[in-house]
Amino acid sequence: MKALRKLHPGPGGVALCEVPVPVPAADEIRVRVSYVGICGTDMHIIGDEYPAELPVTMGHEYSGVVDAAGAEVTAFQPGDRVISMTVGYACGQCKSCREGLELKCAQQRSIGSGMDGAMAEYVTVKADRAFRIPEGVSLEEAALSEPVSCCTRSVLEVLKIRAGDYVYVSGPGIMGQLVAQLAKIAGAHVTVGGTAMDGGRLALARELGADLAVDVTKEDVKELGRRLSGGEGFDVAYECAGVPASADTCLKVLRPLGQYVQVCLFGKAIPFDMNGALIGEKHIVNSFAAERSSFELTLRLLKERRLKLEKLITKIYPLEQWEQAVADTAAKTGYKILMRP
Numbered sequence: 080m081k082a083l084r085k086l087h088p089g090p091g092g093v094a095l096c097e098v099p100v101p102v103p104a105a106d107e108i109r110v111r112v113s114y115v116g117i118c119g120t121d122m123h124i125i126g127d128e129y130p131a132e133l134p135v136t137m138g139h140e141y142s143g144v145v146d147a148a149g150a151e152v153t154a155f156q157p158g159d160r161v162i163s164m165t166v167g168y169a170c171g172q173c174k175s176c177r178e179g180l181e182l183k184c185a186q187q188r189s190i191g192s193g194m195d196g197a198m199a200e201y202v203t204v205k206a207d208r209a210f211r212i213p214e215g216v217s218l219e220e221a222a223l224s225e226p227v228s229c230c231t232r233s234v235l236e237v238l239k240i241r242a243g244d245y246v247y248v249s250g251p252g253i254m255g256q257l258v259a260q261l262a263k264i265a266g267a268h269v270t271v272g273g274t275a276m277d278g279g280r281l282a283l284a285r286e287l288g289a290d291l292a293v294d295v296t297k298e299d300v301k302e303l304g305r306r307l308s309g310g311e312g313f314d315v316a317y318e319c320a321g322v323p324a325s326a327d328t329c330l331k332v333l334r335p336l337g338q339y340v341q342v343c344l345f346g347k348a349i350p351f352d353m354n355g356a357l358i359g360e361k362h363i364v365n366s367f368a369a370e371r372s373s374f375e376l377t378l379r380l381l382k383e384r385r386l387k388l389e390k391l392i393t394k395i396y397p398l399e400q401w402e403q404a405v406a407d408t409a410a411k412t413g414y415k416i417l418m419r420p
């Protein structure tokens with residue numbers, strides 16, 4: 080089968096390879112991948128800015144159909160439409176695992192970085208890490224379950240927004256668009272910020288429910304937050320661009336004791352005004368990827384049609400055209416690029 084693999088350390092080193100079709104172990108299912116998205120994390124893996132055990136088949140954002148099941152698997156049958164968690168293995172014994180925080184398990188391995196992922200015709204995963212896709216949810220939409228789950232975690236799990244909070248979302252890409260929608264569901268007033276090149280993306284943020292969408296090169300966001308809140312500033316700011324200037328804006332526009340939430344990876348250490356955060360006693364909250372609880376919550380939201388995902392799928396390429404798909408993702412002009420193995 081064809082699989083897109085990161086072969087060597089250093090930037091690049093990625094190739095579409097011919098590899099054997101994996102055989103599921105007794106507790107695993109084999110999934111024929113329908114769609115697989117390119118994540119910011121994949122871009123960091125390609126750029127050698129994110130740890131990966133090489134060589135590895137990339138991809139953790141996917142949907143597919145069960146094709147074979149190991150002897151011990153009773154929950155799934157061939158033909159079932161599924162997604163699975165990003166963590167493909169965790170020890171199950173340590174404190175983090177017992178608390179449902181498997182991403183913090185010292186032994187955890189994620190599909191697409193620590194073990195073979197879904198940028199391939201087939202992927203095998205442990206059956207107890209897979210979920211059935213609810214009826215009425217398309218395979219294309221289901222392929223967004225992982226990015227949605229990361230945002231579910233950042234908006235509804237690591238921090239609880241209160242109805243009436245003034246929320247600022249920096250970056251109108253896929254993650255910002257999802258965070259904005261979830262913050263609206265939670266009852267917040269939502270402002271999405273972008274730059275001059277984000278005109279179309281800011282317009283989409285408004286269309287998908289944000290109260291305001293502003294170009295930060297034209298609008299004083301700090302002043303806007305003060306005006307909205309009657310003097311103090313935004314209650315919560317989500318950094319959804321993964322760039323230092325955006326982190327800076329998020330911190331500055333918050334009220335004293337406001338909450339800064341980091342959603343996207345930077346891929347490197349960045350300068351950050353911790354002194355300003357200290358003086359304002361601002362809370363710095365980090366939300367990384369998605370745990371089982373985040374996926375479970377996401378599937379409920381998808382089932383109840385609470386999120387508008389259709390316009391967030393910018394383009395679908397055959398896996399063979401992965402180079403174009405990666406170039407489109409790097410251009411940061413659209414939202415999610417999917418590939419079809």
Ligand SMILES: [Zn+2]
Pocket residue numbers: 118119120139140225226
């Ligand atoms: Zn992802």
Ligand SMILES: [Zn+2]
Pocket residue numbers: 169170171172173174175176184185186
């Ligand atoms: Zn563990």
